[in-house]
Amino acid sequence: MNRTIVMQIVAFFAYLLAQALVFNKAVLFGTAYPYIYPGFLLVLPIDLATIPGMLLGLAMGLGVDAFSNTFGIHAAASVAFMFLRPYVLNMLTPSRGYQEGTALQPANLGLGWFMSYALPLLFVHHLLVLAIEAGGSEVFWFVLLKAFFSTLYSFVLITLVLYLFANRSKK
Amino acid sequence: MKSLLLFLQKYKAFITLLLLEAFCALLIVQNSHYHRALFFNSSNAAIASLLGVSNQVRNYFHLQEENDKLAEENAALRNLMKNFSRNPATFQYDSVRQFSYIRARVIDNSVNKRHNLITINVGARHGIKKDMGVIGGGGIVGKTRYISDNFTLVTSLLHTETMVPALIKDKVNIATVQWRGDDPDYVDLLYVPRHYHIMPGDSVFTSGYSGIFPPYLPIGTVASATLRTDAQFYDIKVKLVNDFRRLTHVEVTRNLELPEIDSLKTQVP
Numbered sequence: 066m067n068r069t070i071v072m073q074i075v076a077f078f079a080y081l082l083a084q085a086l087v088f089n090k091a092v093l094f095g096t097a098y099p100y101i102y103p104g105f106l107l108v109l110p111i112d113l114a115t116i117p118g119m120l121l122g123l124a125m126g127l128g129v130d131a132f133s134n135t136f137g138i139h140a141a142a143s144v145a146f147m148f149l150r151p152y153v154l155n156m157l158t159p160s161r162g163y164q165e166g167t168a169l170q171p172a173n174l175g176l177g178w179f180m181s182y183a184l185p186l187l188f189v190h191h192l193l194v195l196a197i198e199a200g201g202s203e204v205f206w207f208v209l210l211k212a213f214f215s216t217l218y219s220f221v222l223i224t225l226v227l228y229l230f231a232n233r234s235k236k
Numbered sequence: 237m238k239s240l241l242l243f244l245q246k247y248k249a250f251i252t253l254l255l256l257e258a259f260c261a262l263l264i265v266q267n268s269h270y271h272r273a274l275f276f277n278s279s280n281a282a283i284a285s286l287l288g289v290s291n292q293v294r295n296y297f298h299l300q301e302e303n304d305k306l307a308e309e310n311a312a313l314r315n316l317m318k319n320f321s322r323n324p325a326t327f328q329y330d331s332v333r334q335f336s337y338i339r340a341r342v343i344d345n346s347v348n349k350r351h352n353l354i355t356i357n358v359g360a361r362h363g364i365k366k367d368m369g370v371i372g373g374g375g376i377v378g379k380t381r382y383i384s385d386n387f388t389l390v391t392s393l394l395h396t397e398t399m400v401p402a403l404i405k406d407k408v409n410i411a412t413v414q415w416r417g418d419d420p421d422y423v424d425l426l427y428v429p430r431h432y433h434i435m436p437g438d439s440v441f442t443s444g445y446s447g448i449f450p451p452y453l454p455i456g457t458v459a460s461a462t463l464r465t466d467a468q469f470y471d472i473k474v475k476l477v478n479d480f481r482r483l484t485h486v487e488v489t490r491n492l493e494l495p496e497i498d499s500l501k502t503q504v505p
Binding site for chain 1: 283
């Protein structure tokens with residue numbers, strides 16, 4: 066089997082287990098919820114088509130749901146995330162286009178680019194998760210506030226993880 | 237026909253999105269309204285054992301605290317025993333015999349969601365059935381909901397749909413405890429009529445009317461009781477005796493008389 070595919074499968078389970086066993090317990094002040102598994106979805110190859118992408122999102126989401134007893138909430142948010150991803154990528158195309166085979170890593174494309182790529186997607190994802198979880202019973206601005214802080218928290222964690230592993234694979 | 241195919245071709249990603257989201261919505265609705273696990277949850281053996289390992293690691297950091305708590309509980313029980321040997325009349329033998337207890341360890345728990353669930357390491361093999369009470373940490377913890385062979389998923393008291401019949405000592409006999417979904421240290425006490433005189437500091441216990449929990453188990457103490465004009469009932473906040481963030485060991489209560497009570501209830505037309 067192709068080496069990159071094996072690496073992707075390993076990464077899939079690594080993100081899933083890290084989320085389920087470590088980061089689910091790392092909620093800050095009851096308002097910032099760290100979701101790092103979208104990091105896996107963010108750095109999937111550029112040329113991944115929308116439908117297989119959404120199926121991957123569904124698989125990852127259902128995995129996280131199974132561990133967090135949230136029954137489909139993360140799956141719903143991840144599918145939406147993967148549907149929106151190509152649109153955001155299109156909007157952010159550099160003037161000379163993406164180079165073929167470029168990994169969507171902050172180390173390759175710059176932290177500024179990565180921020181404008183990841184932050185909106187993460188915010189939509191987090192907002193969906195937290196809004197469905199609240200089920201209309203919380204005041205909306207409070208959900209919005211939680212989504213805002215959670216997005217920042219997750220973004221910092223995801224970026225750290227990506228930099229750590231980018232250095233690993235270069236050596 | 238051709239234009240239909242073209243339409244499908246053009247919007248296939250969007251149609252897939254709708255289908256997948258409908259599937260997810262089905263999962264969410266099934267689980268919150270029909271109380272039935274359509275998909276994996278943490279009572280699944282593989283998932284539960286993984287969570288168990290990570291929990292064991294985390295528990296190491298709280299061993300000292302856990303020891304202190306056990307020592308405290310031992311001392312309290314010993315004091316209680318002293319009373320009984322002196323005055324056997326105070327011993328409530330009925331409620332002791334009526335319930336049997338199954339010891340369990342908490343392997344996963346959360347307090348940050350609105351529907352918090354707790355995974356414990358006993359299941360159908362140990363005699364756990366649906367809707368048994370779970371107690372521990374000096375108070376009540378929740379009710380059993382999903383049961384696999386070796387693990388059980390418990391709806392925590394910190395689950396907005398859990399309701400527990402309660403009483404205020406020497407004052408109110410019928411009331412209900414329910415969590416509002418925000419602060420894991422406080423629950424609401426509902427349906428206390430306005431003609432009672434409720435003070436902060438009053439003790440709240442289980443009433444045992446549900447047959448799920450033994451009677452007179454501590455739930456908490458009244459933190460604030462306010463009475464709005466024209467309200468029929470008090471707004472009461474109860475400070476829980478349990479710290480749900482630090483739950484490590486629990487007991488599942490089995491009411492030995494419940495089958496008999498239930499069969500009586502079915503005879504009422």
